[in-house]
Amino acid sequence: MAGIKDVARQAGVSVGTVSNVINRPEAVLPDTRARVLAAIDELGYVRSESARQLRAGRSRIMALLVLDMGNPFFVDIARGAERAARDAGLGVMVCNSGQSQEEESEYLGLFAEQRVCGVLVTPADATGKNLEAFARHRIPYVLVDRVAASTENCAVSVDDVRGGMLAVGHLVSAGRTSVAYVSGPGDLHQIRDRREGALAALAEAGLGPEALVEIPSDRLDVAAGRDAGARLLGLVPRPTAVFCANDLLALGVLQALYAAGVRVPQDVAIVGYDDIEFAAAAAVPLTSVRQPAVVMGRMAAELLLEEADDENGGHQHRSVVLQPELVVRASSAAPR
Template identity: 45%
Template structure:
């Protein structure tokens, strides 16, 4: 991919400071005419084109950044949002949050709203196919950073977690403690993060021919849905139940544990359960939940910082930041 010429490149070519380049291009009346001519010549030779969104940031046209999250009821996304707000507050910006609520139509509505109010930039945690709406934002000069996922085309900067490694870690832990009949309870398969967690779990299971992995998909991954699934699993004959369960978030995982225990199934003696995200409640639940930790607040902060750099035209190529997961072992798997 060709590197985009930035204001630093112009400053280097002209032999002046970045602030001088900015003044010469935007407020030339206050700069020596010879310096203005030198800067403009350097900009022309390098093919430098100022980002419209960067110009908007300087004049504070809206003072807003847009951010979509999949489900704000999940504390992981609330932490992600808080981290982004921490990062952009230093630039005097505020975050307009759109909660997709596991709904493709709502997600698209939020992205269209960001376009209408001319946000300075957008942080997008995709649920459905957001490609056409992201393209529209970028066509208007609005920079976009993906959060909690990566762009396969390599065209967009992103901040994500290695979810394949996370899924492999979750299944590997259950296998290591002797579980052989595993179940994966997840949201829709089209959500990339979920799909990659399942891929990692399958990779771990493939190393152990005696281990099986069954998959159950559901429309929502709330605590209530988890509770219903836990009760349904508890109603099965003991020989038909899984002895290890992976859920795609802690919200659901805590619900599964509640559903099992309420029906008289012991956790972890009968069924071990591991969640994903390591939200605060996981550690203080009645049966503390083992989980795959995502550093949500730090991920949100890095995404916000990346977006500010993108708006300022200070990104060298497309930056993709990938965090690594961490296994957190608690009573729901080890007793």
């Protein structure tokens, strides 16, 4: 493959001049420039990013590590981040931790090797050990969909406690007095905060914590939702409403209930979380708590860029909290 030296030889100039043509064309005489460009074209020269990176010390790539790319919510976050990165002339490397601490740790190691200019991460590891270890590399990172645990980094999140309150408050005010909470891995903050919000909403309505029946789940996908739905059917007495930790679970629960002939929302109301595009198209359109995913991805990327570009220590770490919004659809209409 042709290198800068080959181009220099072909054009009859030095390598420094070729480099200047590429990076500071105005510093080169027009006819020299033309000769170099012709040589580049002729040889099909493409500069080597690794060589540039080696010299620069870091790459022009931002990493994004999410919990599950199969969840459209994270795809939206990626979209937002990608747009912001592209505006800054950077690439984004999107990776999946699949909620596994090991995978997360493995990917963080990969990012360090790649000397990425920064990392956006939805932590899978509640202990924060992985990120603590990563901080050593002095590569900036921003927590996504999670409040900052320390003042050492930026974070962008959505108020999950409030989201839980919106969801369950809505169910309670529609006359449902016993609510199942289809949760997920207990070490995820989002899951715990949404439960807390749910309990707060019940308390506000004068209901005790026993009014919330938790149906745990180790994954957060449609199949897990079907399992949860099956377990819900076995509960006696059966709750009259279900709040699901995300829309994938909600779609799965809906399928299970539908298959068992339980009517939604007459017999059981369902509220999901995220308001993914498919929530509105479900068998019974899903009521859901909408999160500004694209905005979150974009803001996170912007915070990261600000930190990464900061030469003189002027960057102030910030923790941005966005607000969720309840979108009411058929799945949670009042009974009767």
